[in-house]
Amino acid sequence: MTLSQREGLGCLQLEREDRLFALEESHQPFELDPCTLASMGHQSFGGRVTSRCTAHPKIDPESGELHFFAYSPDGPCSPSMLYGVMDTRCEVTQLQSFTAPYASMVHDFMVTRGHVLFPVTPLTLSVERAMRGKPLLAWDASLRTHVGVMQRGSAADTLRWFQTDACHMFHVMNAWDDGDTIVAYVMQSETAPGLPDAEGRPGAPEAMAARLCRWTFHLADAGTGFRRDYLDDLAAEFPRIDERYTGRRNRYGFTTCHATSRARGDSESVLYNSLARFDFDTGERSIHTLPHGDVVSEPVFVPRADDAAEGDGWLLAVAWREREKRSDLLVFDAMGLPAGPVAVARLPHRVPFGFHGTWRPSV
Template sequence: MNAFPQTIHFIGTNTPRRVEMSVRNLAVEGEIPAEIEGAFFRAVPDNAHAPMFEDDIALNADGMIAAFTFTDGAVDFAIRYVETERYLAEKKARHALFGKYRNPFTDDPSVKGVDRTLANTTPVWHAGRLFMTKEDGRGYEINPHTLETVGKWDYYGALKSETFTAHPRVDSETGELFFFGYEAGGLCSDDIAYGIADKDGNLVSEQWFKQPYIATIHDFVITEKYAIWPIFPTTADLDRIKAGGAHWAHQQDLESWIAIMPRYGKVEDMQWIKGPVGVSCFHEVNAYDDGDLVHIDLCLTDTVAFSFMREAGGIHRDQQSIQGALTRWTIDMSKADPQIEERPLGPPGDLPRLADADQGRPYNRAWYLSMNPEAQGPPMLGGPVGANFNALLRIEPGNGRLTMMAVPPGAGISEPAHVPSSQEGHGGWLLTVVDIPNGPPGGNPADYSSELWVVEADAVENGPIAKIRTGLALRSQVHGAWVSRARLDASKVR
């Protein structure tokens, strides 16, 4: 194609911006707390070239790494492409060479064997290094100070898995990183690799096991005792892919599963627990042990949220018809045949955020995005599913207490990052980008301004205490990560 399609994947906050830049001293309204020192990194898919196919999707865009850097109350912004093998091949050719989402059989023959990952989903910080990840390949290391691409990361050649999840989990007490890769043995393999890296960034364990069907496993969770993979029936089929079809298709009549094993154990100790039929989840909030009970809190829906995955499976439903809730699955591991007990915790939503210190442990609050039931007018177009969230929720899962921060009419909000405070009793802050229409809601969907809001994490209902105005329309973020000044100063790459 010579131009970008005018579909939901290329309009609104999905409008291609295709600009690498740096801007110093952004305008600040309000006062930034002195403890917010460091960088907020964001994964931003943005097409460097028009796609090969009209029906391309937002998730198939080149990865960009963006950073809001906080220094003594001043904020700078920068964004650069992740120079993956794929990006560099297309940069040289000056046009797209890679075809449909996760389908190498639709690529130009000239790039056969070139790494297809876009590294466009999640910035991950561990052991002094910053990575950009996407679950169809290995991560790419990024210089956290310049945003230059260092190269692919394979733990000094030790990693055997061909893939690395976009959602590893870091235990804040031990410093270990727990991760996995699905399709670990290559396209449409049913292999899952489970890895552990120690606090110094060395790979100390990698074990492989099989899943019951080839599912997209976007996220997983750990507790102090267990590693847990919720598996949902959005599946891959090699014959369909070879015929030029979709990599993923949701199977509404297929059961879900929980795979659970001791987190330092052997895969031979894995237990498989059958879950509800047809449900879907892309992000879990957290999991923790409660005696013999294991609680898993997840953003559950009655079918898959991505329309292209539904349609490939023959499911034709409007986005507004999807039902779901923030849901708790509880498993009693003392039983010979453990089952899932389910109860709702809160309204539907996604893109949850947890304080790093609570990872894998009992927790008293979390944050996630949802839709404001009192919003006037349609949501802002864009984002991975075509419509942006317009409310930030804070939930206390123990008692169900819920508070909300809404955004202006027609605006959209991105996944927040949590910044901890050293002050006793202070819950820290949230950083979240809000995209605000420049005209009346329903006007030009590409005409908006992006602001970074600073919000009291335990008082979201009060709105932002500071706004950092970019003067730019930023493309939709997928995930983000906060890295403190101390960690930045101790980075392995300078």
């Protein structure tokens, strides 16, 4: 297997039909040769994607359709947004734009079997504010969080905006339809991690700590039908699932986390020392904590076989061994996380912390 996906702060590589793309939310997709990794340049997909593009597209596991979006596609700090779909041949089959309630840095979104959801949190972008010497990108607590919901295949003018008190999430674990509700598991924090308020003041570390949270949207009531319930007390991030269940109810989820409950003081840190597996059927949470001083990046699930049961497979994560100044690739049995890695690939050098990836068969 070879690593084919990489993410820093919002950038990753996506393999699709023997094509490989590096994604980062401020730019067009950048194509690489899937064998040599030689640069092939930015791609517009027939002139259809000429703006920035999310680093968190969603692939429907049944149709193979890839759903993507962009914030401010028509210029810096614009409240406009773009939504598109491409087929398995990278042909753009849908593309439409709409106006969000305000200009926000939107890092991730949700796609279910029947719906697409666009979270807009008060992580605002404002040139006018920057011209006053304040932050261009800031948490504006005077605003509410909005989520735009529409049926897949519908026109963007059918978007219905659900509102709630200001809260933030960078990453979605998964979302699915459940009768006349939509359920999403997200990593929610009270304010945006690592970013100042609109006056440039730093935020409270505890408010920046993301925790696993269930968002429920009652489709019959866009006014009050948005409910939020924290599911766990660990400061955690970088959620992944068995991606054969993208947009379908998932039993298992995986995150990085701090081993102690609700980290304080340093809770804005992304230097997570543990991995967690959640079983949403039983409510069980299992954890593996690395040796003291080591930290770990996003866990990537690889099924044991194409027809393996959900969660039956391997969890791969890169650890940073701070004392030795190098990295290791850790391989866990995803069902036996607390037992520790079943294999360790010793790397002779450092992999930049924050490295994320997915895996594909070697060529």
